Structures are given as C-alpha cells and as structure tokens.
Amino acid sequence: MIKFDKDFALIRTKEFLLELKKNNNQLYINKIGHKDTNHIIDNKEPSNLIMTLPNMTFSYYGECDYRESLFYAHYEDGSFSDHFVFTYFEKENNVNNKWPLPKNIKEYLVINYVNERDTISIKHYLGIDEVNNTVASFYKVINKKEKSLLVNRLMSLQLDFDDDGYSFYTFNGKWGDERNITVHQEEIGTFINESKSGASSAQSHPGIIFFKNNDYYLFNLIFSGNHKEIIHNSHLHTTRVLIGANDFMMNIHLGVGEEFITPCATLTYGKSLNDLSLSSQAFINSNIRYDDGVFPLIFNSWEAEEFNLNKSNWPSLAKKAKELGIDTFVFDDGWFGVNRNDTDHDIGDWTWNEKKMGSIPFVKKTLNELGLKFGLWIEPESLSPLSNVWDEMKKFALIKEGDTPVLLRGTYALDYSNKELRDYLFNKLERSLATYKPDYVKWDYNRSIVDIGLKNKNYGSFYFDYVEGFYDLINRLRKRFPNIIFEGCSSGGNRFDSGALYYFGSIWTSDCTDARKRITIQENTALMYPLKSMTNHISASPNQQTNKKSSIHDRINVALFGQMGVEQNLSNIDEYELNNIKEAFKFYNQYKDLILNGEYYFSNIFNPLHTWTVVDKAKDHAIALLIKLVDKKDKLTLVGLDENKHYNVVSRHQDNASDIVINNISGKELMEEGIEVKDSYLESDKEDNEINISTRVLVINSI
Ligand code: DGJ
Numbered sequence: 249m250i251k252f253d254k255d256f257a258l259i260r261t262k263e264f265l266l267e268l269k270k271n272n273n274q275l276y277i278n279k280i281g282h283k284d285t286n287h288i289i290d291n292k293e294p295s296n297l298i299m300t301l302p303n304m305t306f307s308y309y310g311e312c313d314y315r316e317s318l319f320y321a322h323y324e325d326g327s328f329s330d331h332f333v334f335t336y337f338e339k340e341n342n343v344n345n346k347w348p349l350p351k352n353i354k355e356y357l358v359i360n361y362v363n364e365r366d367t368i369s370i371k372h373y374l375g376i377d378e379v380n381n382t383v384a385s386f387y388k389v390i391n392k393k394e395k396s397l398l399v400n401r402l403m404s405l406q407l408d409f410d411d412d413g414y415s416f417y418t419f420n421g422k423w424g425d426e427r428n429i430t431v432h433q434e435e436i437g438t439f440i441n442e443s444k445s446g447a448s449s450a451q452s453h454p455g456i457i458f459f460k461n462n463d464y465y466l467f468n469l470i471f472s473g474n475h476k477e478i479i480h481n482s483h484l485h486t487t488r489v490l491i492g493a494n495d496f497m498m499n500i501h502l503g504v505g506e507e508f509i510t511p512c513a514t515l516t517y518g519k520s521l522n523d524l525s526l527s528s529q530a531f532i533n534s535n536i537r538y539d540d541g542v543f544p545l546i547f548n549s550w551e552a553e554e555f556n557l558n559k560s561n562w563p564s565l566a567k568k569a570k571e572l573g574i575d576t577f578v579f580d581d582g583w584f585g586v587n588r589n590d591t592d593h594d595i596g597d598w599t600w601n602e603k604k605m606g607s608i609p610f611v612k613k614t615l616n617e618l619g620l621k622f623g624l625w626i627e628p629e630s631l632s633p634l635s636n637v638w639d640e641m642k643k644f645a646l647i648k649e650g651d652t653p654v655l656l657r658g659t660y661a662l663d664y665s666n667k668e669l670r671d672y673l674f675n676k677l678e679r680s681l682a683t684y685k686p687d688y689v690k691w692d693y694n695r696s697i698v699d700i701g702l703k704n705k706n707y708g709s710f711y712f713d714y715v716e717g718f719y720d721l722i723n724r725l726r727k728r729f730p731n732i733i734f735e736g737c738s739s740g741g742n743r744f745d746s747g748a749l750y751y752f753g754s755i756w757t758s759d760c761t762d763a764r765k766r767i768t769i770q771e772n773t774a775l776m777y778p779l780k781s782m783t784n785h786i787s788a789s790p791n792q793q794t795n796k797k798s799s800i801h802d803r804i805n806v807a808l809f810g811q812m813g814v815e816q817n818l819s820n821i822d823e824y825e826l827n828n829i830k831e832a833f834k835f836y837n838q839y840k841d842l843i844l845n846g847e848y849y850f851s852n853i854f855n856p857l858h859t860w861t862v863v864d865k866a867k868d869h870a871i872a873l874l875i876k877l878v879d880k881k882d883k884l885t886l887v888g889l890d891e892n893k894h895y896n897v898v899s900r901h902q903d904n905a906s907d908i909v910i911n912n913i914s915g916k917e918l919m920e921e922g923i924e925v926k927d928s929y930l931e932s933d934k935e936d937n938e939i940n941i942s943t944r945v946l947v948i949n950s951i
Pocket of ligand 1 (some may be wrong): 360397550580581625692694737738756759
C-alpha cells in the first residue's frame with residue numbers, strides 16, 4: 249500500500265513499513281522497520297551543528313551533514329554545494345526507465361525535490377511488491393536551468409536509521425569461489441562494498457544483508473556493472489545505507505532540459521534470514537527473472553573436453569549424453585574460428601569451424617537422430633587480437649592509443665557503449681544464429697574492463713553506457729530469436745545479479761563444480777536468488793578445479809537443487825557412475841517442478857550440519873538435502889514443514905549408504921528433533937571423499 253497526502257507518505261508491504269513526514273520543507277523518515285513498529289524517529293535537529301539533517305531518503309552536499317550523500321554535482325560556476333527542499337508527492341503509473349524495472353510494479357510514488365535556486369529538480373521513485381516485502385527505488389535528476397551540470401554521484405536508494413549496532417553480510421570471493429559470506433559488525437566510520445571491474449563481480453556482490461534483532465534487510469541492485477554500497481555509521485550513532493551504480497569515474501554532463509536516471513535498487517525485508525530469502529526469491533521469480541519456460545537438461549562440453557572437442561569425439565559424447573536422459577548438447581568454447589584451440593585465438597569470429605567439428609548439416613543430423621537439441625557458447629563482449637576479425641573489429645576494442653593494453657585470457661574488451669559496435673555484433677550474431685539455429689546459447693564474459701580508450705566520447709558515463717549496451721544487445725537478440733534459450737555466465741558467477749537475470753533465466757553459478765564448495769556457493773546465492781536461476785552440473789572426480797575426489801552421490805545431491813545438467817567426460821566414465829547419473833536425472837525429472845518452484849528453507853547454514861528443504865505451498869511434499877561437513881553423528885533438523893502434518897520420509901537411494909525410511913513422523917518432530925544419519929563418512933567411501941562431506945536427499949510426503 250502506498251498512501252500520501254501533502255505532508256505525509258506511507259509505504260507499506262505485508263511486513264515492512266516506511267513512513268515519511270514533512271517538517272520545515274524537509275522530508276524525514278518518521279518510522280521504518282516491521283509494519284507494527286511504534287518507534288517514531290526523533291528528527292529534531294541536533295544542537296551541535298555537525299549534522300542537521302537527521303533521517304532521510306535523499307541527501308546531498310551543502311548542509312551541515314558530512315555523511316556520504318546520495319547526490320554530488322558540480323555547477324557551472326565551479327561550486328559543488330546546494331540546498332534542496334521537498335516540494336510534493338505524486339503518483340506515476342507508466343514510469344519510464346531505460347534500466348530494468350520490476351515487471352509487476354506498475355505504480356510509483358514520486359517524491360519531488362527542487363533546489364533553492366530552482367535550477368535542478370530531483371525525483372525519487374518508490375514502488376512496492378507488497379506480497380514479497382520489496383521496495384523498488386530509483387532517482388532522476390533534471391537540469392532545469394543550470395548552463396552546465398556535472399553529476400558526480402546519484403545512487404539508487406538511501407535509508408537512514410536513527411540507531412546503530414547493525415550486523416551485515418557482504419558476499420565476496422573470486423573466480424571459482426563466489427559469494428562467500430563476510431560477516432561485519434557496524435563500526436563508526438564508512439564501510440564501502442563495491443566493484444570497479446565493469447561487472448557486478450565475484451569479488452564484491454551488490455547484495456548486502458543488513459540486520460539487527462529480528463529485522464533483516466536485503467539491499468540489492470538491478471544492474472550488472474560497477475556498483476557501490478556505503479554504510480555510514482555517524483558519530484551520533486545513526487546509520488545511513490546507500491546503494492547504487494558506482495560513481496567511480498562518473499562525470500555526467502547534463503545540458504539544460506537534460507536528465508539522468510539511475511538503475512533500480514531493491515530493498516527486501518524479512519523477519520528472519522529465511523524469511524528474507526523466501527521473499528527475495530519470490531520477488532525475483534515474479535518480477536525480474538527472464539522466464540524461458542522449461543530450462544533444458546544440458547550436457548556441456550567444457551569440463552569434458554575443453555578445446556579438444558572435435559568431430560571424432562563429440563558424436564560419441566552426444567550418444568552417451570542421450571543415454572543419460574540429457575535433452576540438449578552444448579558445444580561450449582572451441583566450435584568457432586579456425587584456431588580456437590586455446591584461449592588466445594578467435595574470440596569475435598562467430599563462424600562454425602567445420603574442419604574441427606564437422607559440417608552443420610552433419611551436426612544437425614547426428615543430434616536429430618539422437619533426439620538432442622543443439623546448444624552453442626559465445627563470448628561476444630571480448631575480442632582476440634589473434635583472429636581473422638581483428639582488422640575489421642579492432643576499432644571497437646577498448647584500447648588506449650600509446651598504451652600497452654591489458655590482454656586478459658587472450659582478449660581485449662569491446663566498447664559496448666558504442667552503438668555502431670552493437671549493430672555490427674547484432675548483424676554478425678544474427679547471421680550465425682539464423683544459420684546454425686541453436687536451441688540454446690550460453691553467453692559468457694571472461695574479462696574485466698581496464699583500458700578505457702574511447703575516441704571523442706564522454707568518459708564520465710562509460711560504465712553506465714557499457715551496461716546499457718550489454719542489455720541492449722541481449723535484448724535485441726532475445727527479440728529476434730524468441731525461441732532460443734539464453735543462459736548467462738561470466739567466468740562462472742562473476743556477473744550473477746538481478747540485472748543479468750532480467751535477460752537470462754539461469755546463470756552458470758560458478759566454474760567450481762566441487763560438491764563441497766558448491767554447497768556454500770549455492771546456499772549463499774539462494775539467500776538472494778531463486779534455485780531456478782542457478783545452473784548446476786554434475787562433474788568428474790577428482791574435480792577439475794580443486795583436484796579433490798568426491799563420491800558421485802554427493803556430486804549429484806548438490807547439483808539437484810537448481811537447473812541440473814552434466815559436464816564431464818562421458819567417454820571414460822565407469823558404468824557405476826553412468827548408471828547413477830542416469831538414475832539421478834530420472835529422479836530430477838520426477839521432482840523438478842517441486843525443486844524449482846517450491847519454497848526453499850534452510851537450517852543454520854553456518855553450522856557444518858545443516859539442511860535445505862524445498863516445500864510445496866500446501867506443505868504436503870518436500871525434497872530435502874541433509875548436509876554433513878564434519879564427521880559427527882547428530883540429528884539434522886528440517887525447516888519449512890507443517891508441524892501439525894504427518895509425513896513419510898524416504899531417502900533417494902544411494903548405493904553407498906543404507907536407505908532412510910521413516911513412516912508417519914510429525915512435521916514437528918522432523919523440525920524439532922530431526923533425523924539421524926547413521927552412516928557418516930562411510931568407510932567404503934573414505935577414499936572417494938577428500939572433501940569431507942556426506943549428503944543425503946530425502947523425499948517427504950504428507951500422509
Ligand atoms: C568460462 C566459463 O565459466 C566456463 O564454463 C567455460 O564456458 C569457459 N569460460 C570456456 O572458455
């Protein structure tokens with residue numbers, strides 16, 4: 249519900265509330281938090297004149313407020329301070345924003361501000377997804393009369409709390425080790441979480457979970473580029489949170505009548521971590537995620553053969569994949585150009601390498617006969633200098649003349665801010681896709697942006713324009729090829745964010761397929777994103793990235809919770825493993841709907857003994873994963889069942905463990921006392937279990 253009158257606005261979801269109140273031409277936060285909070289914020293001006301603007305949703309430089317602000321600008325006369333006043337509220341229905349907006353939020357409260365000299369106005373848009381406790385927020389600055397205005401910062405969401413002592417999680421990592429939770433305790437001063445690499449990044453994810461007592465807030469951004477989150481704890485023990493696209497090198501010139509609009513940030517509220525994750529997953533499923541319908545069951549060639557995939561080995565891999573129950577055979581990296589046998593060549597040359605892979609008619613015939621669909625990998629944001637297309641495309645490379653450009657994985661980045669490049673790429677990819685007719689395309693992005701060599705361009709909006717360009721191209725291809733399923737990837741999970749999910753229904757969660765590492769990566773990702781948006785493949789043991797051995801059962805169990813597939817060499821796989829994968833796909837097909845569309849609950853993820861449970865709305869059917877990361881006999885409790893219902897529980901059969909069968913057990917007992925898993929780190933399995941993990945999958949049905 250959004251309500252307002254002249255001096256007051258109320259933004260209220262099922263569980264969250266934000267009240268704004270006018271006082272002396274300023275708009276203050278009157279209440280914030282759980283919908284029943286009766287804590288009214290004392291917004292009287294502090295007497296010490298060090299900070300006169302208490303709690304707001306818009307801040308700027310030019311008052312006695314030295315906290316980080318949402319808006320910074322330089323004016324024609326060289327000044328950089330200003331004075332804004334709140335003017336009025338209004339509602340807007342057909343809101344236009346060039347950045348992705350939540351699809352079901354149709355109505356926005358617009359809060360209008362203007363500066364004293366009436367030369368600049370600011371519009372703050374606030375919309376809600378009431379059921380999923382999510383608020384969407386973005387800003388627009390309009391230059392009404394300033395001869396020249398340089399915008400140096402405009403973030404997407406600000407919330408001020410009149411207290412401190414919050415804890416927060418940031419999600420940090422690196423290639424193959426994305427979204428580890430870093431636990432922070434708020435301290436006086438400024439904390440910044442940000443990315444400057446051009447992508448939302450594996451190093452610092454834009455989502456931050458901020459909490460105290462039973463109030464949990466997820467700040468997130470629907471944007472795939474550089475981002476910045478600031479937590480400012482003032483000397484008066486108040487807390488300001490800001491989130492938005494990064495102002496790193498931002499310098500946007502606005503002439504009279506011109507405006508700049510920010511990407512949309514989201515705030516999701518929950519009464520617990522699990523509650524927060526449920527709301528965020530549901531919000532992203534209904535408002536953000538591109539829905540391709542049923543996602544394919546994929547065999548991906550990368551971990552199987554890497555660059556050695558060729559016409560003499562892929563047909564037998566395809567045959568084996570079909571035997572397993574796979575429906576789409578994906579030619580990952582290596583199918584194009586003439587020399588793509590390593591990472592140094594041919595990125596940019598999206599033509600089929602017939603000599604290496606056989607002709608397209610041969611590919612189609614082979615796959616058709618097996619009843620398999622056809623998938624391709626592309627990396628359209630990079631360019632190899634060692635390629636046939638270099639001369640033609642080098643003018644689009646982000647290279648600064650006179651400098652030695654940074655070559656990463658054999659490529660230079662392309663200037664996606666340039667429409668000419670996007671038109672060129674659209675035509676090129678259109679030609680290839682229309683000719684080869686794939687059913688599925690994996691869009692990869694394997695480098696960061698370092699050299700910014702732009703000829704005659706405004707450098708100050710580059711990182712925004714790049715992301716806009718990326719969205720523009722994928723959107724055009726989506727429209728031109730509505731039947732192709734596009735999956736996202738960026739060296740694994742380097743660009744796993746709400747903006748990317750707007751265009752890709754699922755993203756390759758990580759290049760690390762080691763079952764133990766995957767548990768952490770997948771469950772941390774699931775704090776914000778639905779299981780449906782994560783692609784997980786069963787891979788070989790020892791693992792390609794960690795070189796550690798694990799049993800086929802653990803690899804299967806973990807991969808089950810998302811968009812499943814297989815990515816290992818099937819030509820040298822033993823019968824035992826093959827049969828287990830075959831059975832796993834049967835199981836997956838049977839329960840896929842529940843796994844992907846059910847509600848996801850988890851017990852304490854920081855405890856080495858914990859569980860995931862996916863339950864249907866009526867709480868009659870569930871699939872659970874029991875996770876042991878220490879060799880300890882203990883009971884594992886489930887979450888999310890109906891304590892008053894009775895259930896039958898049976899484990900997915902694993903040859904290396906005794907079946908778990910429990911008849912007629914109450915939901916209360918399953919959730920309070922739990923299930924004891926007798927076999928822990930089975931002796932027979934020890935050799936195969938270098939990652940010290942024991943997992944079981946349970947099928948739970950109410951009686
Ligand atoms: C990085 C991706 O994350 C991998 O899955 C694979 O596609 C390689 N690139 C191919 O170069």
